[in-house]
Structures are given as C-alpha cells and as structure tokens.
Amino acid sequence: MISGDSIVALSSGRLPAGVAVLRISGPRTRFVVETIAGGMIKERTAVLRKLRAPDGTVLDTGLVVFFPGPASFTGEDVAEFHVHGGRAVVARMLETIAGFDDVRHAEPGEFTRRAFLNGKVDLVETEALADLVNAETEAQRRFAVQNAEGAQSELYLGWRRRLIHARAMIEAEIDFADEDDVPGSVSDAVWFDVRSMISEIDNHIAGFHAAEVIRDGFEVVILGAPNAGKSSLFNALARRDAAIVTDEPGTTRDLLEVVLDLQGLRVRLIDTAGLREGPGKIEAIGIEKAKAKAGRADLLLLLEDAADPRDAGPLLVTIPALRVGTKLDLLDGGAADDAARRYEFGISVVEGTGVDELLAEIGHRATQAAGGAGDVLPSRLRHVELLGAANRHLHRAADDGTPQELRAEELRLAADRLGRIVGAVDVEDLLDVIFSQFCIGK
Ligand SMILES: Nc1nc2c(c(=O)[nH]1)N(C=O)[C@@H](CNc1ccc(C(=O)N[C@@H](CCC(=O)O)C(=O)O)cc1)CN2
Ligand SMILES: Nc1nc2c(ncn2[C@@H]2O[C@H](COP(=O)(O)OP(=O)(O)OP(=O)(O)O)[C@@H](O)[C@H]2O)c(=O)[nH]1
Numbered sequence: 001m002i003s004g005d006s007i008v009a010l011s012s013g014r015l016p017a018g019v020a021v022l023r024i025s026g027p028r029t030r031f032v033v034e035t036i037a038g039g040m041i042k043e044r045t046a047v048l049r050k051l052r053a054p055d056g057t058v059l060d061t062g063l064v065v066f067f068p069g070p071a072s073f074t075g076e077d078v079a080e081f082h083v084h085g086g087r088a089v090v091a092r093m094l095e096t097i098a099g100f101d102d103v104r105h106a107e108p109g110e111f112t113r114r115a116f117l118n119g120k121v122d123l124v125e126t127e128a129l130a131d132l133v134n135a136e137t138e139a140q141r142r143f144a145v146q147n148a149e150g151a152q153s154e155l156y157l158g159w160r161r162r163l164i165h166a167r168a169m170i171e172a173e174i175d176f177a178d179e180d181d182v183p184g185s186v187s188d189a190v191w192f193d194v195r196s197m198i199s200e201i202d203n204h205i206a207g208f209h210a211a212e213v214i215r216d217g218f219e220v221v222i223l224g225a226p227n228a229g230k231s232s233l234f235n236a237l238a239r240r241d242a243a244i245v246t247d248e249p250g251t252t253r254d255l256l257e258v259v260l261d262l263q264g265l266r267v268r269l270i271d272t273a274g275l276r277e278g279p280g281k282i283e284a285i286g287i288e289k290a291k292a293k294a295g296r297a298d299l300l301l302l303l304e305d306a307a308d309p310r311d312a313g314p315l316l317v318t319i320p321a322l323r324v325g326t327k328l329d330l331l332d333g334g335a336a337d338d339a340a341r342r343y344e345f346g347i348s349v350v351e352g353t354g355v356d357e358l359l360a361e362i363g364h365r366a367t368q369a370a371g372g373a374g375d376v377l378p379s380r381l382r383h384v385e386l387l388g389a390a391n392r393h394l395h396r397a398a399d400d401g402t403p404q405e406l407r408a409e410e411l412r413l414a415a416d417r418l419g420r421i422v423g424a425v426d427v428e429d430l431l432d433v434i435f436s437q438f439c440i441g442k
C-alpha cells in the first residue's frame with residue numbers, strides 16, 4: 001500500500017538542539033532529496049550535502065540518508081535530513097519540504113501508521129514503540145523494547161495458530177463424523193489443548209497489574225495521625241522539601257505526590273492529611289481524600305510517633321502495609337528497643353536512621369509487584385479486554401454441552417479476538433485512537 005501524499009516532520013525532540021532530524025516518507029521522497037541535496041545520493045548511507053531550497057537559497061549543510069522502499073521504516077521511500085538544530089533552520093527546512101507538490105506535514109504517529117499499514121510492525125509492536133518513546137524508567141524501557149521486538153505478538157499469534165489448528169481438527173471431525181478415520185482421541189487432544197490455553201490466557205491476564213506497576217508506577221501512601229512525621233518522611237524519601245513540615249498538627253491537608261525511581265521502577269509516593277476525628281472543614285476533606293487514596297494504593301506506610309503513639313482510627317487492612325515508628329531519636333535506649341519490637345521499621349528523620357532501609361524495602365515491594373524481568377505481560381487494557389473476550393469464547397467452545405458446529409464457531413471467534421489484538425483482522429476503527437497518542441514525527 002503506497003499512499004498518495006508524502007509526509008514530512010521533525011522526528012527529533014525539543015529545539016534548539018545540537019542536531020535535528022527531519023524525516024520524509026512517500027513517493028515524492030526521491031524528488032525532494034534530488035532537489036534539496038543537489039542530486040541523488042547513495043542509498044542507506046549518510047552523505048554530507050549543502051542543502052538548498054528549490055530557488056537555490058542555501059538552508060544549511062547537513063547529513064542526508066535515503067532508504068528506498070520497501071526496505072525502510074515505513075515501507076515507502078524514506079529520507080532523513082540531519083541539520084543543525086536551530087528553530088529557524090528547522091522551520092525553513094520543514095516549510096521548504098512541505099512546499100513541494102503532494103508533500104504535507106505528518107499527523108501524530110503517521111510514519112508508524114504507514115509502517116503498520118505496510119506490514120512492517122503489528123499493532124502491539126506499534127503500541128510498544130509509543131511506550132518506548134515515553135519510557136522514563138529502566139523497567140519501562142526494558143518492557144517496551146521486549147514488546148517492540150514482538151514478545152507479546154508472538155504469544156498472541158502462537159495462541160491464535162493453535163486455535164486455528166484446533167478448529168481445523170474439529171471441523172474435520174464434523175465433516176467425517178460418519179467415517180472412522182478421525183478417532184475420538186484427536187478431539188480429546190484438541191479440547192485438552194483448548195483448556196490449557198484458557199488457563200494460559202487467564203495467567204497472562206493476571207499479569208496486567210504488573211504491567212500497570214511498570215507503566216503507571218507503584219503507589220505508596222503515607223498514613224498516620226497528625227504530627228506523626230509523615231511529611232518529614234515524605235521529604236526524606238523524596239530527598240527534597242516537597243511538603244511543608246511544622247509542629248502544628250493538621251499541617252498537611254491536600255494530597256501531595258512525588259515520583260521516585262527505585263531500582264529502575266517508577267514509584268509514586270503520596271503524603272496525606274493526618275487522620276483524626278473532629279477536625280476543621282478543610283482538613284476533613286483532606287482526610288477523606290487520604291482514605292480514598294489509601295483504598296487504591298499498592299502499599300501503605302502506617303506511621304506512628306514512637307514517643308507519643310496516638311490512635312489514627314480504624315485503618316484499612318486489605319492493602320499491604322508497613323508499620324513505621326517515627327522520631328526514634330526522642331527515645332532512650334530501653335524505649336527504643338521496645339519500639340523496635342512494635343514496628344516493622346523504626347526511623348528518625350532528624351538523625352537520618354532507618355530511611356534508606358525503608359526505601360530499599362519499598363523498592364523491593366515494587367520490584368515484586370512488577371513481576372519478573374522479562375515476563376510477557378498485557379500492556380494495555382485493550383489487550384486484556386480482547387483476551388477476556390477470547391477466553392469467554394473458549395469456555396463456550398470447551399463446554400461439552402455446546403453443539404459441535406457451534407464449538408468450532410466459538411474457536412473461530414476466539415482466534416479473531418486474538419487477531420484483533422495484533423491487528424491481523426478488522427482493526428480500522430482502532431487506528432485513529434492508537435496513533436493519535438503518538439508524537440508528531442514518530
Ligand atoms: N536516524 C534514525 N534513527 C532511528 C530511527 C530512524 O528512523 N532514523 N528509528 C525509527 O524508528 C529507530 C530504528 N528503527 C528502524 C526500524 C526499521 C528501519 C528500516 O529501515 N527497516 C527496513 C530495513 C531493515 C534492515 O535493513 O535490516 C525494513 O524493515 O525493511 C529503520 C529504523 C531508532 N533510530
Ligand atoms: N525529633 C524528631 N522530630 C521529628 C521527626 N520527624 C518529624 N518530626 C517533627 O514532628 C513534627 C511533625 O512533623 P510532620 O512531618 O509535619 O508531621 P505530619 O505527620 O506530616 O503532620 P500533619 O501534616 O499535621 O498530619 C515536626 O515538628 C517535625 O519536625 C523525627 O524523626 N525526629
């Protein structure tokens with residue numbers, strides 16, 4: 001599929017920059033290169049050229065690379081101009097290239113969209129490329145690279161192949177039902193495989209939470225009575241003064257968030273209003289927010305002033321929590337030993353003790369929640385929904401009570417849901433949503 005328009009965009013980042021890369025894709029690419037670089041260049045080789053507008057004006061001196069289709073990123077003819085990264089240079093280059101007939105500025109994600117339409121990447125790989133561009137932590141990068149290289153796609157296509165095979169066997173059994181050459185043991189083996197696929201898919205779906213931890217972060221909420229030392233710990237973990245600390249109970253009212261990178265994982269740490277009965281109006285709203293946030297957290301830090309324990313009211317117990325005793329510096333030897341037994345962690349922000357250990361434990365918990373490195377996980381809710389739909393069809397297919405010909409049809413529907421994840425079937429309606437999340441030039 002070769003599209004009529006050629007498209008151009010700045011594919012590198014924010015300006016000014018040392019070097020900026022402009023990319024053009026489509027049938028006009030050769031002509032644009034010939035005109036701007038003053039002649040055709042050797043393909044797939046970076047060549048230094050004086051770059052000129054069609055009227056002869058010198059725009060810059062830069063590297064030009066030409067990739068003839070179909071062996072290019074988009075599958076079409078592609079060229080790159082690596083120019084000095086000044087705003088005016090880039091603006092004039094873009095204006096010049098987009099000024100050619102049948103060349104226009106690219107929409108967000110349009111290069112990758114063409115790569116998809118030309119069969120260079122499937123839909124899941126495309127989503128992974130978007131994740132790779134947005135990756136901020138090492139875990140996000142690793143996960144995105146693995147999926148851009150097809151780890152998720154291989155899994156889904158493998159299941160799909162097995163289902164297509166299963167359906168062929170079952171249909172053969174229907175067609176030859178009155179003959180003896182398709183023994184019952186074949187269909188037994190088929191249904192055995194379908195049932196094992198159901199549990200493989202269920203296990204895979206269960207990994208979505210780990211993918212969310214990698215992508216959105218592991219959420220840690222600090223809770224405790226007013227003055228327990230929540231904001232002090234929050235600042236110590238963030239290594240900056242992100243929250244106001246005073247000796248007045250009720251200092252923090254709203255939720256505060258800092259993002260940490262712990263052992264290559266995104267961790268979101270949230271400071272909250274101290275929990276107590278009968279506060280003023282603003283603080284009461286803050287307490288409600290704290291409780292709501294805590295209800296959705298991955299880990300709670302339940303803080304208590306070890307020198308002055310105070311009831312923070314009934315706390316949620318369904319979410320993993322660490323009990324942390326604070327202000328250990330205020331205790332004498334015996335009381336400190338006592339506190340060490342009462343809490344999982346004892347800290348003093350004033351003396352800086354216990355904070356690194358707590359940080360290491362949070363990192364450890366986050367790593368566990370993110371699953372093993374290299375696990376293949378569903379990376380989008382879209383995948384989980386289609387996998388769930390596939391499994392509903394498989395359950396009906398595997399049910400002995402379902403008439404034989406409907407069982408084969410259920411297998412087809414399940415294979416179709418898997419095909420839709422990777423974009424092998426019927427995805428035209430998804431493309432605008434998926435590609436609009438890309439940046440321009442990707
Ligand atoms: N300068 C530059 N760097 C870049 C890119 C780019 O487009 N330009 N990429 C852009 O995302 C990434 C690399 N990804 C790429 C993927 C495929 C092809 C490509 O030409 N594929 C052909 C030929 C393959 C081959 O020679 O082995 C193909 O698939 O047929 C190029 C870049 C990251 N770095
Ligand atoms: N000695 C000592 N004082 C501490 C320590 N941590 C906090 N404090 C003090 O305890 C008081 C309350 O600290 P904050 O961090 O504001 O407490 P908070 O839990 O955020 O309080 P609210 O926001 O009001 O709920 C401040 O005066 C802090 O300086 C500590 O480790 N040792």
Ligand SMILES: [Mg+2]
Nearest residue numbers: 230231251252
């Ligand atoms: Mg506070």
